[in-house]
Amino acid sequence: MKMYDAVIVGAGIIGCSIAYFLTEKGFANVLVIDKGGIASDVTGLCPGGVRQQWGTEINCLMSKASTEFFNEINDRLEPEHEIKFRSVGYMNTFHSEEAKAKYAENVALQNSLGIPTKFISPQEAKELIPGINESSFLTAAFCETDGFVDDAYHVTQSFADAAKRKGVEFVNDTVNRIVVENGVVKGVDCEKRGLIGADRVVNAAGLGSKKMAETAGVALPIEFEIRRILYTNRVPKRILEPLLISFEKGFAAKQLTDGTLYLSYLGKDLKPPFNSFDYQVRAAEVGTEIFPPLESLVFHTHVDGRYDSTSDHQAILGDVDGVLGYYQAVGMSGHGFMMSPSIGESLAAMVTGNIPQVDVSSLHFNRFQTNQLVFEPSVV
Numbered sequence: 001m002k003m004y005d006a007v008i009v010g011a012g013i014i015g016c017s018i019a020y021f022l023t024e025k026g027f028a029n030v031l032v033i034d035k036g037g038i039a040s041d042v043t044g045l046c047p048g049g050v051r052q053q054w055g056t057e058i059n060c061l062m063s064k065a066s067t068e069f070f071n072e073i074n075d076r077l078e079p080e081h082e083i084k085f086r087s088v089g090y091m092n093t094f095h096s097e098e099a100k101a102k103y104a105e106n107v108a109l110q111n112s113l114g115i116p117t118k119f120i121s122p123q124e125a126k127e128l129i130p131g132i133n134e135s136s137f138l139t140a141a142f143c144e145t146d147g148f149v150d151d152a153y154h155v156t157q158s159f160a161d162a163a164k165r166k167g168v169e170f171v172n173d174t175v176n177r178i179v180v181e182n183g184v185v186k187g188v189d190c191e192k193r194g195l196i197g198a199d200r201v202v203n204a205a206g207l208g209s210k211k212m213a214e215t216a217g218v219a220l221p222i223e224f225e226i227r228r229i230l231y232t233n234r235v236p237k238r239i240l241e242p243l244l245i246s247f248e249k250g251f252a253a254k255q256l257t258d259g260t261l262y263l264s265y266l267g268k269d270l271k272p273p274f275n276s277f278d279y280q281v282r283a284a285e286v287g288t289e290i291f292p293p294l295e296s297l298v299f300h301t302h303v304d305g306r307y308d309s310t311s312d313h314q315a316i317l318g319d320v321d322g323v324l325g326y327y328q329a330v331g332m333s334g335h336g337f338m339m340s341p342s343i344g345e346s347l348a349a350m351v352t353g354n355i356p357q358v359d360v361s362s363l364h365f366n367r368f369q370t371n372q373l374v375f376e377p378s379v380v
Contacts, residue, residue, distance in 0.1 A: 003197040005029040006351055007188050009175050009212055010204035012043035013152065013337050014329050016159035017344025018202055018351075020077070023166035025352045030163070031198070033190065035174040039156040041206055043337065045305045046152035047229065047254065047262055049243055050338040051090045052115045053143050055106045055377040058314070059335070060113045061358045062342040067145060069341035079158035083149060084257070089242040090146040091125060093137040093290060099248050100139055106378065107141055117143040131239050131293040142242070150257045152337055159344075177215035178203070178326065185216070185325030200351050202327045207308055209330035218320055221368050222331050225307040226272040227264060230283055232297040234259035239293055245380060251286045252380055253294070261297060263287055266380065276302065307334040312373035317343065317363045318350055327351055328365060334379060 005027050008015045011034035019032050034040060050070055052063040069076065070085040077083070094100040100119075110117045120142050122134035128142065149155055160170060174191040178201050187197040205212045213220045240255040250267035265283035280299050287294045310316060310331040320326050329347050336343070346356035362374050 001187075001195050001197045004031045005198070006031075006200040006202060007196060007198040008032045008202045008204055009178070009188065010034055010206055010209070011038045011160065011170060012041060012204065012206050013039065013046070013156045013159070013340045014206070014332065014343055015202070015204035016156050016163065017340040018204060018329060018347045019163040019168045020159045021344040021348035022351065023163050023168060025348050025354060027348075027352055028167035030168045031196065032160070032163075032168060032170045033173050033175055033188065034170075035172060037172050038160050038170065039153045042305055043156050043206070044153050045303055046337045047256075048149040048152045048155075048337065049090070049254070050085070050148065051143070051146040051243070053090055053092065053106065053110060053117055053141065053146065053378060055109070056314070056374055057109060057113065058358075058360065058362050058374060059339070059376055060110055060115060062339045062360070063335075064113060064115055065345075065358055066339050066341040067147070070147070070149065073155070073158075077158045077162045079154070080161065081154075083151070083155055083158060085147055085149050087145050087147040089128070089142055089144045091128065091242045091244050092141045093125070093244070093246045094139050094141070095137050095246065095248045097138065103141060110143070115143060116145060117141055128242060129240060129244060129291070131291055132244070133290055133292055136290050137246070146243070148243070148254070175205075175212065178212065180216050180323060180326070183322055183324060185323065200325045200327065202329060202347060202351065204329045206330075206332075207306055209308060209328070213328065213330070216320075216323055216326050218323065218326070218328075218365075220316065220330060221310055222308050225309045226274075226304055227307060227334065228274055228279060228302055228304050229262050229264050230280060230299050230302045232261040232263075233300055235261065235297065240291065244291060246290060247378070249286050249290065251283070251290060253287060253291060261294075263294070272304075307332070309333040311368075313376045313379045314374050315339075315343065315363055316365050317346060317360045318365065320365050333376070
């Protein structure tokens, strides 16, 4: 039985990022296992947004560090073709004084951590998004260093390729269970390859992480939430460069590089399973109120993705008391892609016995046992 220094279960953006950062910290004898291959699940559906406008310090720090990485990603990963990270910003509109005052706390937190979010007037917002209805909101918050990578698959593949060049192996197989004996990880048992030995196993299995953790005797507090994204026809003109979002109205929209607009309705009045017609009508009603040019567009298709969400909408990162050698990077709650560089670095540091660049100890699994949850208010 071949032995590895570490086995990573899952080849989405999180697993591939961890693999890359393990090589940066001196681990090369690493195996990544995924039944569908690289970016075969929710990572492949990710629209690629990268924002730093969060309501908790830990998320601000992780997203800031990740944004810095995305700005250097071509030098760091040396991809086959250029990864285009565009700092086009995220704009949040506020329609009441109460909502603005509440979000002002977030802006103050972000500014204190070096994130340049600022409140802007409706007229200033119109300069950035000419088609916006400036009479539909009181003010907006804008962070110019937030941005987008349109091709999440390419980013994930580039993390994997960089890891492969340092010796990491990637295989397609189904992991039946994590092998634990007397509270110590011994490896994994796979459908095709049988037993694979490792002193360290990282669960980065995304939507499959809950069932995977059960095989190691760990019960994860994860539930699944559906998010629907609508896609329009392509528009040759650039009409919506920043991501436009309204937490109050439950609306978000962005124009992709190819001209397509994607948008989503997040209101509580519509719940899955969605009726397609009702969903499109509601998204159009709310969207055109804020951004009237949507009236002339046609919905061509939609995609339903799922969040692996925890009760505080925060990831679970790190080891598990009582299961030596087992690590988790799970429960991303919809923001795994944008924080993947920081999450990858943090897990790699813990696996190799180093100190992470960002202190992620508040996101340890034991917060659920000690009732020290870190509630994130700004989840899209």
